[in-house]
Amino acid sequence: INYAEVIAFGFDKTGTMTGVRFRDTAPDGKDREYSVTADELVCAAGPYTDLVLGLDRRAAEDGRRLIRPSKGVHLVFRKSVTRGKAVVVPVGRNILTFLVPLMDDYVMMGTTDTDYPVRDYHDLDFIPVTEEDVRYNLDVLDIIFPRVFKKHDILACYSGVRPLANPGQNGASGISESDTSRTHGIRRLKSGLWVITGGKFTTFRLMAEQMTDSILNALREKGLKSGARICSTADKTLHGCPESFTFPEERNRWLEEGAGSLEKRSGLPREILRHLLESYGSCAENVVSLAEGGSGLGQPVGSDRTWIMAEIKYAAEREMCLTLSDFLVRRTQLRFVEHQGLDVAEKTADALGNYLDWSPDMKTKQIDEYCNYIEKVWRGNA
Ligand SMILES: Cc1cc2nc3c(=O)[nH]c(=O)nc-3n(C[C@H](O)[C@H](O)[C@H](O)COP(=O)(O)OP(=O)(O)OC[C@H]3O[C@@H](n4cnc5c(N)ncnc54)[C@H](O)[C@@H]3O)c2cc1C
Structure with a gap:
């Protein structure tokens, strides 16, 4: 469930956690509150973990902090210096710099690794990029590619x-920050609450599998029946992953063939179809079908021709997109290209607002919140 903020825990007489109270913070959720109970509860709140546990002293273990929050900053450029390849350069003990291609002609580089004290929720609302962060990354880039990357780029x-x-x-x-392990850990607190900490994007499926197995074991020990004996997702493909697909050998062929057949069907430009296939995998067909439906849905969202209006409809109808930031930051990468999405904020809010039934006030609020977010993180030349 998105936009469901846990605000309190429930306990039984023995001090065992039995459930949570949460608030619906979605734009149309009216801050309504709900309570749920469960046989087992897991806290998977990433950098928010200690804040969530801090909601009730009965939840936390001896007040010990389980997370060491470490800030990382990436910069995005429109330069194809690595010719579409990801490059990893060691720049110190346990310190690596990555240059990762983003779409066809952008590159994302980073990163910094510095302690970032988190005392309350607002510390994580906006994680500002400082001049020092920018300078560090540019200095590292200058060692790898002398005089290629400038601040104004x-x-x-x-x-x-x-x-x-x-x-x-x-x-x-x-x-040190960079020597701190990236591996994950699963523990059960005295309150019975499970907490999973650490880990990476690249290990999230393994983390989920181990967490699920721990829960299934606990349910069995309690004598509660659960259909599955162990987590069985390891062999399952992710949503949108084409059948029998070998990465990376068959990727290009699959993209070319897919774009070719969708081009014949829809008449949309090939680079847009490639982008849709790269973003949505086998579900790209659904976005193309929306674009074929007319009403300008095949048109680009902004001057950069990569994203099309049909993606806004698809995000609202099929991807639980509830806010302007959801679309510009989390469903697409518009926030990472020229102008950081500020140039298309109004147009996107108009379309999204139509699908989500926003009032004029809600539309203005969404645009203001997005502009405010970019302003506070790093406006740069946007
Ligand atoms: C700059 C940077 C670069 C990185 N690079 C890489 C990389 O190259 N490769 C890699 O594998 N990993 C990388 N990572 C690490 C990776 O991004 C994180 O490990 C991963 O996102 C953590 O996922 P998570 O689910 O634990 O936390 P999150 O994704 O932060 O999820 C925690 C969730 O808890 C929710 N939450 C918080 N409080 C509450 C509450 N009260 N009620 C309900 N929900 C709540 C939040 O809304 C959030 O959705 C990088 C991280 C950073 C910062």
Whole structure:
């Protein structure tokens, strides 16, 4: 469930956690509150973990911080210096710099790795990119590609906080940020709450599998029947993954053939069809069908021709997109290209607002919130 913020925990007389109270923070959710109970509860709140546990002293274990939040900053450029390849360059002990191609002609590079104290929720609302972060990344780039990347070339910055598992008591471990392990850990607190910490994007399926197995075991020990004995997702393909697809050998052939057949059917430009196939996999057909439906849905969202209006409809109807930021930041990469989505914010809000039934006030609020977000993180030349 998206936009469902846990605000309190429920306990039985023995102090065992039995459920949560949460608030519907979606734009049309009116902040309504609900309670749910469950046989087993898991906290998978990433960098928010200690804040969530801090909601009730009965949930946390001895007040020990489980997360060592570490800030990372990436810069985005429109330069194809790595010719479409990902490049990893060691720049110090356990410090790597990545240059990762983004779409066809952008490159995302990074990253910094610095402790980022998180004391309340607002600390994670906007994670600002500082001049120091930018300078560090540019200095590293200058070593790898002398005089190629300049500050005025930066199109967008991305900043985030890694939920590293805390190696010591409240961060005072003597271990540097970059030496702190990226592996994940699963533990059960005295309250019965499971907490999963650490990990990476690249390990999320393994993390989910191990967490699920722990829960199934716990249910069995309680004598509660559960249909499955172990998590069985390891062999399942992700949503949109084409059948019998070998990466990377068959990827290009699949993209070319797919774009060719969709081009005959829809008449949409080939580069847009390639983009749709890369973004939605086998579900690209559904977006193309919307575009074929007319009403300008095959038209680009902005001057950059990559994204089309049908994607806004698809996001609203099929991808639980509820806010302007959902679309510009989390469903597409418009936030990472020229102008960071500010140039298409109004047009996108108009279309999204139609599908989601926004009032004029709601539309203005969504645009203001998005502009405010970009302004506070890093406006740069946008
Ligand atoms: C700059 C940077 C670069 C990175 N690069 C890589 C990389 O190259 N490769 C890689 O594998 N990993 C990378 N990572 C790490 C990866 O992004 C994280 O490990 C991963 O996103 C963590 O996922 P998570 O689900 O644990 O946390 P999150 O994705 O942060 O999810 C936590 C969720 O908890 C929700 N939440 C918080 N409070 C509440 C509440 N009270 N009620 C309900 N929900 C709540 C939040 O809304 C959020 O959706 C990078 C991270 C950063 C910051």
